[in-house]
Amino acid sequence: MCRWSGWHRFALRRRSWVATFSLMINCTSESKSNIESAVIPVTLIAGYLGAGKTTLLNAYLRGGVTPGTLVLVNDFGTINVDAELIDYAGEHLLKLSSGCLCCSLSDELGMQLSRIGRWPEPPAALIIETSGVARPNRIADMIRVARRFSLDRIVTLVDLTSLAHRLDDSRIGELVANQIASADKLSLNRGGCLDIVERESLMRRLQLLNPTASVSYAGSSTGSPVGPAPARPMTLRRAGGEYDPDWQRFAINLPASLTRHTLESLLAEHVEGLARAKGFIQADGRHYIFQWSGGRAEWTPTASRLGTSQLVGIGFAGEPFESLITALKALV
Secondary structure (H helix, E strand, C coil), X not given: CHXXXXXXXXXXXXXXXXXXXXXXHHHHHHHHHHHHHCCEEEEEEECCCCCCHHHHHHHHHHCCCCCCEEEEEECCCCCCHHHHCCCCCHHXXXXXXXXXXXXXXXXXXXXXXXXXXXXXXXXXXXXXXXXXXXXXXXXXXXXXXXXXXXXXXXXXXXXXXXXXXXXXXXXXXXXXXXXXXXXXXXXXXXCCCCCHHHHHHHHHHHHHHCCCCEEEXXXXXXXCCCCCCCCCCCCCCCCCCCCCCCEEEEEEEECCCCCHHHHHHHHHHCHHHEEEEEEEEEXXXXXXXXXXXXXXXXXXXCCCCCCCEEEEEEEECCHHHHHHHHHHHXXX
């Protein structure tokens, strides 16, 4: 009787161990399944070259984001100036610097998304700052079909001072309109110098291009929604009306003897072929982060950097661009 009771107690104890072990396996499997099925929300920050996307992103990050948010920054040049300007923890910042993110970088973006999705501890959210020549609707389509990612929203930054000129430019007007029409939110920048008539005219054009997006001024957390953001259909095939300019890029080392006036004057003389330029430049005996867009030059003092000054830029194929490259090479 006692021997049976001992065996009985052992059997009961064994059942308890098996049940506990099975529960642990089920909990582990369920936890792993939950991790693998967790959806990573993605925010796209778009806008034409020089609109102020990096400044907007920095303001957004300083305002506080979900812990564990990953930021992916794309730039058109061989040096990623934008990534250097972002004030965010290094391990949560990825850089892409080999294209426009919607064409030559599509494979790289796809590989990055696949790799991020397999991380043991995936990010809580993903913010992508696109390059100024990217079409956010194409990137959005990639995200919609990517495993474990979900498009949260598209924010397009609009430079009001240059909006009319760019929409009327036959080379880039359709691209700028596409960036605006793709947005769930329009963030307006540099409108303080416009009078009421100019501003109302621009707002009407924005309304025609995208009547459903919420609108706010950069730096403001409030928006004025014209209507609810619609569920945007996928457009995996290139729309017949889309036109991409024949973009040309360059990267050139510049001498330390350069002056700010010399570089600004040269770029101003060749503005017809140039869309954007930036780099780490030593001029007048100091080190700068240099940015040029729409005829405006900005010099931001920075700490000394090893190596030579390097300027990267993007422009339109043709004689004006070739003339610009010749003039830049003459500085060396």
